[in-house]
Amino acid sequence: MSAQRKQEAVLRILRGEDLELVSRELGVTAAALSGWRDSFLAAGAASLKSRPEDDRDRELRAMREKIGEITMANELLEAKIERLEGGRPFPAAEVETMSQTVSASAQRPYGLARVCKVWRLSRATVSRHRQAANRPTAPRRRPGPPGAMADAELAHCIRALLEDSPFHGEGYRKVWARLRYAGVRTSPRRVLRVMRAHGLLAHQRPGAPRGPRAHDGTITTARVDEMWGTDMTAVATGEGTAAVFIAVDHCSAECVGIHASPQATRHEALEPIRQAVRGSFGEVGKDVARGLSIRHNHGSQYMSADFQREIRFLGARSSPAFVRAPEGNGCAERFIRTLKENLLWVRWFDTIEDLRQALLEFQTTYNEHWLIERHGHRPPATIRREQNVNMQNAA
Incomplete structure (x- = not known):
């Protein structure tokens, strides 16, 4: 962009136009616009001088x-x-x-x-x-009593529950949790045995043997809005291939941002981050998300200077996963798998706008109804509401 266009953009901001609207119209990050404005006000021609390496x-x-x-x-x-x-x-x-x-x-x-x-x-x-x-050992099966309900009746309850569920591919643990919510008391292992015997288990793709882990720690956090994971996938539509960008909270597993675009550029990759910042911090501005970490892979969109400059402008810290270790961004990877199994692989979209609206509907359904095992089989939105209430009571 020429110096004249930069000057015009800065003057528009100084006249009172919204920083985010100017950023979207010109296709330039808010961090870049803010930097131009500061350099313009400080007579930044001298501050931008650089000496070539000798x-x-x-x-x-x-x-x-x-x-x-x-x-x-x-x-x-x-x-x-x-x-x-x-x-x-x-x-x-x-x-x-x-x-x-x-x-x-x-x-x-x-x-x-x-x-x-x-x-x-x-x-x-x-x-x-x-x-x-790291070589896995064969699990042992424990014999146990069948319980008060017969296997055939239990299989009927499981089949009805799977038909009424808004999701596809839920495992036996979540089926067991939903049975408990429905008042059916049984053990997880019995649910697994009955589902296996009646062909109700979700199809599992055989994967290649996994090597040693690149890390042996944890990527989940104790509080919401401490770390977000972001990633992208692609889906075919009637208008061609569309890129789908997402952002997921590492504590509640809540989808805090989702976006579809015909182009997979660094500017489009910032859209779910901006959605999440507006939803969690109220606005998109300088240092509004201080203390937040953004976990991403080493894709060109996320390692670009514009993406890194934008998240620094928001006050967030870049937290890239290990190279060739997708489990470092496992929260975003797991959500993308759920998104594919329940929406992208089971529906056809004529336009990218149809895809975008379906993604927003799925985001609401997922946040309100998807069960997270590590939170006692509760939905992500419930975790956020409980933590917000606890913070208000503590204040």
Whole structure:
């Protein structure tokens, strides 16, 4: 965009036009417009000057990187000496933990390759032990009493419940929870056995064997609006392929933003974030979402300068998942799977506008009726309302 158009955009904002409306009309992020306005008011021609990198700068950068490598190697050697003096071995779990530890001097993880090299360990041996530890064991079936209701009657209740449910592909745990809400008391394992015997289980796609996890922590939070996960998928319509962008709260699993567009650009990827900010914080403005983290993958839309600049403008912090580890963005991935199984794969949309309206209806249905197991089989909207009430009472 030329300097003249930037100046006209800044003057429109200074005359009182809404920042978000100007941003949508020009296809420029609100963060970029705010930066132009600040630079214009501060006579930013001088502040935008930059000096090109010369040979001396490149040499200094290379020296800093070399010093960081040597410092990290020395830290690993000190840790190795401490373990040898204490007579402690080097199990695979400890090696993996050390590889994910962030160096205090370099401010980056050591990495498995560096740890194995400095500690003189075989990476193949570490990987083999890690795979053996993660190998699943065959579950055991416990015999138990059938209960007061016969299997045939229980199967009839389950079939009626599945037909009345607004969702497809719910597992036996959620079926068990809905039976309890309906007044039918039985065990989850019996529900699984009856559904398997009568062919009522949802189809499961056989996947490839999963390797070692890139992390062994948790991505859920204790409070709403602490972390949102965002991702995109695609669906065919009568007008061509459409991109669907979503945003999900990592505490309540609530869909806080959803959007469909014919283009999968960085500006369209920001739309569910803006919806969520307006819904949770009241407006789209500078630092209104301070304390929020945005979990995303390494797609070009999310790693673009405009996307990162916009979330910084809102006060949020970028929290990218590990490379080639989709479980790091598991909340958004799980919602997209639910969205596909219950809407995108079971309906055809003639226009993208029809798709957009169906997405908004599904967002309401999901937030009010989808059961979340880790919250005691309660809907996401209920979790948000309870936390908001608790915060109001505490205030």
